[in-house]
Amino acid sequence: MPEIPEIETVRRQLEATIVNKQIKLVEITREKTFNVPIEEVLHHLEKTTVTRILRRGKIIILQFNQPISLLFHFMLEGYLKYLNPTEEFEKNYQLMLEFTTGEKLYFCKMYLGYIHLEMTTDLDQITEIQELGPDPLDIDFTAAKFQQMLTRRRKMIKPLLMDQDFIAGIGNTYSNEGLFLAGILPDRKASELQTGEIQKLYSKLRQILRESINLGGVRDTAYSSSDQLTGGFTPELKVSYREGEPCYVCGTPISYAKIGGRNAFYCTVCQH
DNA sequence: CACCATGTTAGCGG
DNA sequence: GCCGCTAACATGGT
Numbered sequence A: 001m002p003e004i005p006e007i008e009t010v011r012r013q014l015e016a017t018i019v020n021k022q023i024k025l026v027e028i029t030r031e032k033t034f035n036v037p038i039e040e041v042l043h044h045l046e047k048t049t050v051t052r053i054l055r056r057g058k059i060i061i062l063q064f065n066q067p068i069s070l071l072f073h074f075m076l077e078g079y080l081k082y083l084n085p086t087e088e089f090e091k092n093y094q095l096m097l098e099f100t101t102g103e104k105l106y107f108c109k110m111y112l113g114y115i116h117l118e119m120t121t122d123l124d125q126i127t128e129i130q131e132l133g134p135d136p137l138d139i140d141f142t143a144a145k146f147q148q149m150l151t152r153r154r155k156m157i158k159p160l161l162m163d164q165d166f167i168a169g170i171g172n173t174y175s176n177e178g179l180f181l182a183g184i185l186p187d188r189k190a191s192e193l194q195t196g197e198i199q200k201l202y203s204k205l206r207q208i209l210r211e212s213i214n215l216g217g218v219r220d221t222a223y224s225s226s227d228q229l230t231g232g233f234t235p236e237l238k239v240s241y242r243e244g245e246p247c248y249v250c251g252t253p254i255s256y257a258k259i260g261g262r263n264a265f266y267c268t269v270c271q272h
Numbered sequence B: 001c002a003c004c005a006t007g008t009t010a011g012c013g014g
Numbered sequence C: 001g002c003c004g005c006t007a008a009c010a011t012g013g014t
Helices: A004-017 A038-045 A143-151 A157-161 A172-182 A195-215
Strands: A023-028 A050-056 A059-064 A069-073 A079-083 A095-099 A104-108 A114-118 A255-259 A262-266
Touching: A004 A050, A004 A059, A004 A079, A004 A195, A023 A038, A038 A114, A143 A195, A157 A172, A157 A262, A172 A195, A172 A262
Parallel strands: none
Antiparallel strands: A023 A095, A050 A059, A059 A069, A069 A114, A079 A104, A095 A104, A255 A262
């Protein structure tokens, strides 16, 4: 589920809550989630102060007053929970950071997901990030560049949009929604899209990602007990999870098919 | 009990 | 090398 808007919503809440806080205590309950031994994570994180929170695609990067980066990817189910000293949290977690101010940050359901400690702050030197395609909201990601990227690709457009090496941060939900808004069927070959269709897909994709970020993304776990933002975009979804329900534009029942092994939702009248 | 969902990667055949 | 398909990963829900 988590794609750019959901990840960016988390990043912004981290920025608002943990920047400039010092880590007092670190607890780890699942070594497999990490790329280095537990002792190494504890050694590098304890007593450090959070300085920056970055995002590349679906990856969040915490940086500190030390030359290290803590990367994490939620994959399917991962989420964060930020709690006040007065709040109790007993559910399973794989990493807990307690700050000197008393708040605790829990990393939950990081089973398929990962938390990686890297000994650099230079993102260009980190493999997981080197492999990513451009971020669709990046200023350098222009319509002309998008068109040029699509020309040689014979792949179906939906799986291509979800390919993180091609573009970083789009998954099942926003590929469905973007293609609906652009009027393009999900199994069209990328190289066969017309210039006008590519332009429309480019602008609709960026527009929906921005709107969703502003509304807190799609149904997701709340960051904290005071979090009123997360999930605000859920009622705005046009086709995702609406199989058989009427299209908001033409009334035709929304179709569903496996495309590239993934659930595609689309309207056979509005999309060509 | 089996199956499905999520994101990602690896492996296989065309 | 590219493309599409399948399985695997871990877990919870039906």
